[in-house]
Amino acid sequence: MNLEIEDIKSLKDQIEELVREKEKLSAVLSNLKEGIVVADPSDKILVVNEAASEFLNISTSELLRHSLRDFLEEDLKFFFAPLIQEKEISAQTVVQHENRILSFRAFFPKNQEGSLIAKGLVLRDITESQRVEELRKVFVANASHELRSPAAGLQALLDAFEVGGLENLESRTKFITMMSREVSRLNAIIQDLLDLSEMEREKEFAKEPLDIVKLFREWLSFYETRIKEKDLHLIINFYEERISLTASLTDIERLFRNLIENALKYSPTGGDLEIGLKVEKNQVLGWIKDSGIGIPEEHLSRIFERFYRVDKSRSRALGGTGLGLSIAKHAVERHGGKIWAESVENHGSTFYFTFPLIQSE
Ligand SMILES: Nc1ncnc2c1ncn2[C@@H]1O[C@H](COP(=O)(O)OP(=O)(O)O)[C@@H](O)[C@H]1O
Ligand SMILES: [Mg+2]
Incomplete structure (x- = not known):
């Protein structure tokens, strides 16, 4: 009799421990910026966090009620089909979904015997970093273009100088004035670029x-x-x-x-x-x-x-x-x-x- 009560007590403790663990896990998951979806080997969805629900535009309760196979329409297929087919997907895979750029990864943890335990999906919103990267590329292209024009101007003047621009004083002065204008332009661009990069770099x-x-x-x-x-x-x-x-x-x-x-x-x-x-x-x-x-x-x-x-x-x-x-x-x-x-x-x-x-x- 005593033993039974002990057993029940320990079972109760274990359940409480499990509930606490689950609460901890869900607190961790809900704080993640990454979206997480975990399904069992038969594709029933077990775990979903808020970020995943937001990225996929389906409520967590809706997702948790279903199997991955229930969401095979249109663009959701893109995320769920690899999970169903147990196809590993690396995080480099990028997709445009609901006005966001998402990178996603599908993974399949196995136990020691090698059988599948679960199917996992990690989604990451990379819209901002892609936008920054795009801006950076445009900036570098623009800066190079701006620098090239005075540099090309200088080159042309130097070439002309070689051909015979040195002959008389008047054209020599004219050349030097024009060259000095191009150098000033180069300097102005470089100074402004330095100012900008200094301000962007130095938070303090x-x-x-x-x-x-x-x-x-x-x-x-x-x-x-x-x-x-x-x-x-x-x-x-x-x-x-x-x-x-x-x-x-x-x-x-x-x-x-x-x-x-x-x-x-x-x-x-x-x-x-x-x-x-x-x-x-x-x-x-x-x-x-x-x-x-x-x-x-x-x-x-x-x-x-x-x-x-x-x-x-x-x-x-x-x-x-x-x-x-x-x-x-x-x-x-x-x-x-x-x-x-x-x-x-x-x-x-x-x-x-x-x-x-x-x-x-
Ligand atoms: N006071 C102003 N009156 C009219 N246009 C202006 C004025 N200030 C700036 N702009 C416009 O904004 C653009 C960007 O200004 P800015 O960044 O200072 O570059 P810029 O080197 O061309 O002066 C200018 O090229 C000009 O078209
Ligand atoms: Mg200006």
């Missing part, structure tokens, strides 16, 4: 207390001549005497330089150029407004992309690299701020940016 960067009003006034004085040359009417709209924030000086300078250079480049002579700074809701709001050529609506959402230009040849002729705004965007966003543009074609553009006054560490 140096910040210091600074007064953005003072800095903007100081930097504006460097542009005085160019503003006069273009006969632009400068409007300074600083709402405060000083605005202190903790930020990277280099980044603020990158932002200012790129925005002001664009405003100057893309404005005809005789317009307005407004620079503003104010404090609004725990942040600095700044703007640089020009009355230049403007940006057509359909391009507005893309100008912050790397190498994106409304008019490629115009930008190149003005010494642009197509990277300025993406540098400005990085500089602002890595401080937790935002940057955006409003523009009316042929009337002008305003670039706005914000910096939080309280930096999150």
Whole structure:
């Protein structure tokens, strides 16, 4: 009698242990980013986690009620048929499913005697990494293309030099001027690429207390001549005497330089150029407004992309690299701020940016 009670007790303990193990397993599985489906050798589905249910777009309870063979319609066949046929699939297998790119693997654990214990499927969402990889390829292609054009220009000038460009002083000076322009272009592209890669790589960067009003006034004085040359009417709209924030000086300078250079480049002579700074809701709001050529609506959402230009040849002729705004965007966003543009074609553009006054560490 006693023994029986002991047995029942131990059985109860074992069951509780099993339940606890199952709970542990299901907690682990539900936290996995990978989707997991496990079926028994006769294809009855035994284990499914939330990720798998989401990827396959079928509820876990629905899956758990069925056999793999009940889901052989359309694209689900792609995942389940190899399991039914016990066909090993490596993780390299990639498939587009429900607007996602999934990689999947099918595996078949066996016991020591070599008979099948279960059938397993692991699904991984690789949409983001594929997108990043795609962007990286496009970026490398664009960068090479941009570098090739001044390099080819230099080569052509050097070739011409060899053929007889050295003969008289006037053509020699002309050649040297043209060559130096190509070298400047190369340098500008390389410098912008270095800035971009530095900002993308360095998650931690140096910040210091600074007064953005003072800095903007100081930097504006460097542009005085160019503003006069273009006969632009400068409007300074600083709402405060000083605005202190903790930020990277280099980044603020990158932002200012790129925005002001664009405003100057893309404005005809005789317009307005407004620079503003104010404090609004725990942040600095700044703007640089020009009355230049403007940006057509359909391009507005893309100008912050790397190498994106409304008019490629115009930008190149003005010494642009197509990277300025993406540098400005990085500089602002890595401080937790935002940057955006409003523009009316042929009337002008305003670039706005914000910096939080309280930096999150
Ligand atoms: N103030 C502006 N007015 C009109 N167009 C602008 C202005 N700023 C930027 N753009 C457009 O956005 C594109 C991207 O700017 P940016 O990244 O600075 O490259 P770029 O080297 O060509 O200046 C420019 O080529 C131009 O077409
Ligand atoms: Mg620019």
